[in-house]
Each structure stands twice: as C-alpha cells, then as structure tokens.
Amino acid sequence: MLFRVVSASIRHRLGLYVPMLITIIISLALLGAAEIVGVSFKGIVNREMEKYGANVILIPEKGEVVNEGVPVQVRNTRLGDAEVNLAMANTGALLAMNPGWLVKGEGDVLVGSSVAAQLGLTRDSPIEIDGIQGKVAILESGTEFDAFVIVNGEAAQPSMVLLKTADPAQYKGKNAIILEEITRAKYGFLESIRRLMLYVALISALSAIAVIINLARIDAGERQKEFGILGALGALPSTIARFILAEFLLLSGFSAVLGLVFSMALSWALVALTAKAWPALSFGAVWYVFGTALASFVLASSIYIMEFRRHSIVEEIRGE
C-alpha cells in the first residue's frame, strides 16, 4: 500500500517532479564535477610541469659513469673569427627532455639564440664547425644553452649530464645543480585550487540543498491537504513520515545516481576537453553527491513532518 500510494503520488506530480529532478541532477553534477576537477588538477599540473624539462644538471666526477639522462660534452672552438662554446649531445634526446625549448628551422646544428644574434647567423643557413657540416637551427631555450652551439654526437667524456627526475632531492650532496624554482608555486597553486574547488563544491551543495528543499515545497499546500486527510483517517505523524520519506528517498536515490553519472560524464568532458587530461576518480564526489541528495530530501520531509505535528488537522486539510 505504501508503495502504491507513493508511486501514485509521484505519477500525479510528474509535472512538478520532472523539472525538479532535472534541476537537482544538474546541481549534483556541478557539485560532483567541482570535486572531481579539484582532485584532477594535480594530474594536470604534473603534466604541465613536464615542460620544465631537465631539473638536475649533474657534473660527473672524473671517471664517474652516469647511466641516465642526456650527457653533454662541452669544449671551446672557433667559428670564423669568434670563439664559441660547442656542445656535443644527442640532440633528439635533449629536445625531447626539454619540450619547452623553441627550435626555429629544420637544421641539424642547434645554434643558441645569443650566439646567433652575436654572429648574425640565420636559420637554415649552412654552417661548418669543427669539421662538422650542417644547417643552422636556432635554439631559444632561455637557459645557458642559448650561448652554445650544439651538434648531434656522442658525448664520450661528458662535462655534464642533464636529468629529468621526479625526485631531484636524491642528487643533493652530489656535484649537481638542482632546478626546482616553480615547485613552490606549484604547491601553492594546487593548494589554492583544492580549497577553491572545495568551496565551489560546498556552495553548490548548499545551494542544491536550498533549491531542493524549496522546490520540494512548492506544492506544500496540496501536500498538507493530503497529509490532513491521512491524519483525519487516523494516521500518526510517524505514518505520515513514512509516506513522505519513502517518496523523497526514492527521488533522492534516483537523482543521486543520475547526478553522479552526470558529474562523472561532465567532469570527464570538462577535464578532457579543456585541460586535455584524464579526470581522477574521486570517492569524495560520490559521498558529496549522495550526501547532498539525501540531506536535502530528508530535510524537506522533516519540514513537512514538523508542520504536520504543529498544525491541527483542520488546518492541514485546508492546506494553508
């Protein structure tokens, strides 16, 4: 009987409930998406940090063999009348390690922008240095390498090794330069984003609760009339509570599940399309979405129940 009454009531109110459910599902999706985005940002930022490139420059001791990174061998040589620094390295590996470096031109000899400006070298012009012939590509790296000419070759006796590592601290104490200037900014950024998204989620949750309660109460007059009739037939407040709770729990479960599905889909689209990354799975989002849906419907039904307890049946039946 309970189910029959509840389902009849829902069918009767479909015109009211459909817009309400759509609103709730979208609100819950916003809430879930904010949480998921907050969590996903770590991945996004870490990916962007890749562009920082080499973060450890290791100066090997005499005879020390380094089996990682990109070794670079440096020596002085002459180019025409000028004295230049020549670096020998696997240029492909070097550029792959430093995606932020800008290479202009198709040439195979990387001429640092400072050297190029100083000597008036232009892209794709022929060059001969130390007996190696090639074409100029201009390197704009924003590092010391802008003062070098880099040719592709094996660094048999490396003067330095460029490394890109997740844990630069392990090279402390060695003869190494550790570059992590943006790390602090990164943590600050992540912390701000996390807190911001938390607030966004919180505000969305509060607004979802307020909206749900109020939408669920827009036909409070009709509702009260029905409860009044039930009361007149001898229903206890607990029975009324059962009716309204059953109905609202059904709605909250439905909207929570759909809200979650939508927030997953939305945050996926959001993170994938705008930041080109995979969103992280967040159990927080599950809790938030279900908690908010449940809390708001339970609150809405308790308001009805409280009113029923406070009013006389005659008042209720009039539906005021």
Add this chain to the structure above:
Amino acid sequence: MIGFLFRTAIKSAFIQKYRFVSLAVTIAVASALLITLATLYLNAESQLALGLSGIPNMVLEPQKSVVATSRLTTDDVAALKSRKHFWRNNILNAAPVAFAEGQFDGKPVKVAGTWFDKQVSVDGESYNLGLLRFKGWEQKGGPIGGPVDRNAVVIGANVAAGDSVRLTVNGTQRVFPVARTLKTGSYWDDYVFLDLDNFRELTGKDALDQVLVGALIKPKDKLATRAELYGTEGFTEAEFQAWYCSPYASAIAYTIKETVPPAEVKVLRRVTEVQEGIIQASSGVFMALFVLTLITAVTAIFAGEKMYASAKMRELGIMAAIGASRQRLFLQLVTEVGLASLVAAAVAYLLSWGLVRSVSLSVFTIGFQANGILIAASALTPFLVSLVALLFLRKGLNKNVVEVLR
C-alpha cells in the same frame, strides 16, 4: 487594472506563502550561486596566475655583438615600470644583478649585487622592486615586504653561514650580518647577495650583468606561437596589433626590448611554458565550470517557475472559469514571478557579496569584489529566465479549464 493586478499578486503571494517563498528562495539561491561562483572563477584565474608568477620568467642581458657589448643600468630597470613601457602593469617585479667572485670561509663564493627591496619612483608612482619581492621564492628571516638592512647580506639556501658572513671581495674583507636566507630552487641558491651600492663600493664595478624580471603572462595561442617561431615580420598590421596588445611572453619581451634597446631579452622558457600550461588548463576548466554553473542556475530558476505555475494551475483554472482571458492569466503569472525575482535579486546580492568575500579571503587572503557588471547580469538573470520560462508556460495556459479544475 494595474493596481488590481498587483493586489491580486501580492495577496496570492501572502496567502500561498509557502509557494511564493519557495519560488523566491529558489531564484535567490540560484542567482547567488551564479554571482558567487562566477566572481570566484573570474578572479581566481588572475589570482592563480599571479601566484604562479612570483619568480623571474625573463632575464635582460647586455646585448653582445662581435663589435661591442652594450651597457645595462638601474635606470633601465626603472624604465620597465615607466609609461614608456606598454606592458608596465604586467611587470610584477624586476631586480638588477651584477656578478663578482668573492671568498667566504676561505672558499670561493659567488657574489651578486642587487636591490633587496628598493623603493623606486617612476612617473610619479612609487614601486617596491628587488630580489626579495619575488614572492614565489621562500624567504627565511623576515616576511616579504618587511624591512631589510641595506648593509646586511641575503644568502642563498646553499650557502652555509650563521648570523654573519665574513666576505672578501676584491681583496677587501668585511663582515656582513645575514638578513635573509633565500630558497629559490635555482642557481641563485649558491649566491651571496649584497646591496647594489655596497657591491659597487667593494668591486668598483658599475655595469649590470642581468636584470631579472617577473612578468604576468597570458598563455600563447596560434598567433603567439607564430610570433615565437617566425617573428612578427610576416604579420599583417591587424595581427601585429592583436599580438602586441596581448600580454604573451613574446609580446612582453618585445615591448621590453622597445623600452630598453641595449638589452637582450631572454624568456626563461622552462618557467613560462609551465606557467602558460597551468594557466591555460585552469582557465579552460574555469570557463567550463562557469558554463555548468550558469546552466545549473538557469535550470533551477526555470524549474522553480514551472513548478510554481503547475502548482497554481487550479487557481488559474478558477480564474479562467470565471472569465479571465489567457492574457490576463499570463499577466498575473508575470507579475507574481516578477515580484519573486525582485525579492530574489536583493537577497542574492547580499548573499553573494558575503560569500565571495569570505571565500576569497579564505583561499587567496584578499577580498574579491563582485564585479558590477556581473551583479547587474545576475540581477537580470532571474527576470530573463522568468521571461523565457513564462513563454513556455503560455502553452500550459491553453489547457482545458475543466481538466485543470478537477
């Protein structure tokens, strides 16, 4: 007629207080959500960009050529904030640097002369520029912006020293107290920094070797990428204007070069690339979240009004039964919904004002102001959405009166 309309509307609001209050609260909450989150997204983006820009991302060096090397002076540093410089407002900080070799504890140490935190007057405005104004660097020994003794030194985190440093430069030995320890995560961690005036006194060296610049940049797009790869020579006039008037790293470097011709402007690409990437990603995400918030708010208002009208159907049916025209019923709904929107706009304004302030203070330790245009837009949103919603509801008013009254 109008008076009667309003009286009916207000009466209906009072008698059906739940329904009306529910509608007004729904609209208020939805608008407040929109104003608050939109303001947060809008300001958060620039605030996060500022947070990422606390370290130098460009370096000025004297232009070298085969013939001669040019000179950089402290006037060139100040010029970056002058009216001469188009992107002066995006220059967050700048510090002159001159290098020397020194000895400390019998070992060689790198010494640099710089401004710690110097007040500079440019074009009638006063700015604090210098090494200790790079907010992304970690300082020990005092807060950012706190007073620094100009006769002390600032040491990099890798320099092992106590409260003072016995420093030998150019054959002269002097003892300096240590004012701050600076952790930059970069080459600078190996340096002992002197105030530029003291440095000049000790070394007799006048010229600058570098100027460190922290600039607030905008992520590059196709245009800026083209400028980086091929220069601006191939640009049309319009493209050049568009590029010049956007704070891309390349455009700022260009305007710096215009302002300080003897400088070679090096963009620290390992820094700018990361800054651009993160700003780009977050602004995309914020944009998407904004759209989502907009949809949420609009749906909530729409649903509120649809439900309000549905719940009122019976009442409207009675009015229709005693001869009210559809226009009359529609007008009745418009008046009531308009009243609710009015109440809601006021509540929404107060609510979002408080929310924006408290959240921004908590996250960024500064209070954002809700943008005026945004407030106007958000106050209008309920009305606009209401109008659209009501147009849809018009159809509902065509229902058979007998059906409605059952």
Add this chain to the structure above:
Amino acid sequence: MIELNQVVKQYGTLVVLNSVSLSVSPGEWVSIMGPSGSGKTTLLNLIAGLDTPTSGQIWVKDTEVSAIGHEARARFRRETIGIVFQQFHLIPYLTAVENVMLAQYLHSLPDRDEAMAALKLVGLDERANHLASRLSGGEQQRVAIARAIINDPPLLLADEPTGNLDAENEQIVLDIFRRLHDEGKTIVIVTHNAEVTELGDRTIRIHHGKTSEVGVVTEKV
C-alpha cells in the same frame, strides 16, 4: 457515547460554538440541523478529535478527546470514528478502491476484496478503479461513505452525506445508515434534509453557536 460539556470554539474574536453541551447515548442516531455557517462542521470536527475546543470538555466513549495529544487522537480516530466530510476529501490520485484501502491500511491491513464489497454496498463497484479526481460529486461522496464504514467504527460522523445524491442513491445511502443503526452504531449526521432527520432518534438545531433540541435560539455573541 458522546458528552460535550460547555464547549466553546473561537476563531480569534469569532465565537463559533458558544458553550455547547450535548449528550448522545450509544446506539443513538442524532441529526444536526442549522443554517450555513452556524458551526455544524466545527462541532463534528471537535467530536472527531480533528480540532480542539477553546474551552470545555469533550468525551467520546471513555476518552476525553479534548484533553489528549496528537498521537492519541489519531489513534482514537482510527479506532473509533468513521467520518464523511462535506468536501469528501479523497486523495485525488488514488482510485476509488485505493482510497478505501488506504483507510484499511491506516487502521490495520488493506484488503481489496473487503474494500470492493464496501464500494458495492454504495453502488460504486463498477467505478472502483477510476481515479477519485475523475469521479462525479455524488460518486466521490459515496466513496467517502465507503471509506468511513470500512473499518467498522462504533461512531459514524457524516457531514451532509446525501447532499449531492439523487433520490435513488440517497435511498441506498440511507439504507446503509439504517442498517448500521440497527447494528447498534452511534450515528451523528449533519443534514438539511427533513427526510433524513425523520430516520434519526433526535434532532438538534444549532444556531449561531448555540444548540437546542427544539425551536430557535437567536443570539449574536
């Protein structure tokens, strides 16, 4: 069965019932008559425990209805009272038979066959599966009667139960009441219909909140 002792019901300054005292014995059929707005419905609501008097006591079958709380009154209504409202008050989105079953459910257990039997009794078995909101006024009234008697209450309160009925259906309903009366149920009926009052043991007139067995007491309070 029913005892009212100086019952006053007031809405703000409007005194609806002014010191009404009344006694109904078990098994008695009492008709209440009076002009519109005289307080008939108010009186029934008080007896049914739907409302509380401003002052005075109301006893129904050993229960002081005016003194017990919400839940006790709900229980009292469930066990003791069958009520037919002037406006029927059916749940619009339930069918006729479901409306009857709802009363069973609140009392004990729903039983479809029993509910159908009750509807058959009021001549509505053919429309049992129609929504209450789709029934005519007279049909709704008969569903309300079926709902009132379904739990076999000792006291039946009816507010103009034949007001919307044609002569044939009125006879059906009155037959039901007569049979219930024969079974020993106590019946209080508000009516404007002289024919109905004739079936009763006693008629009470109510006028401006005052009751009287005969004649008219006119007194503005």
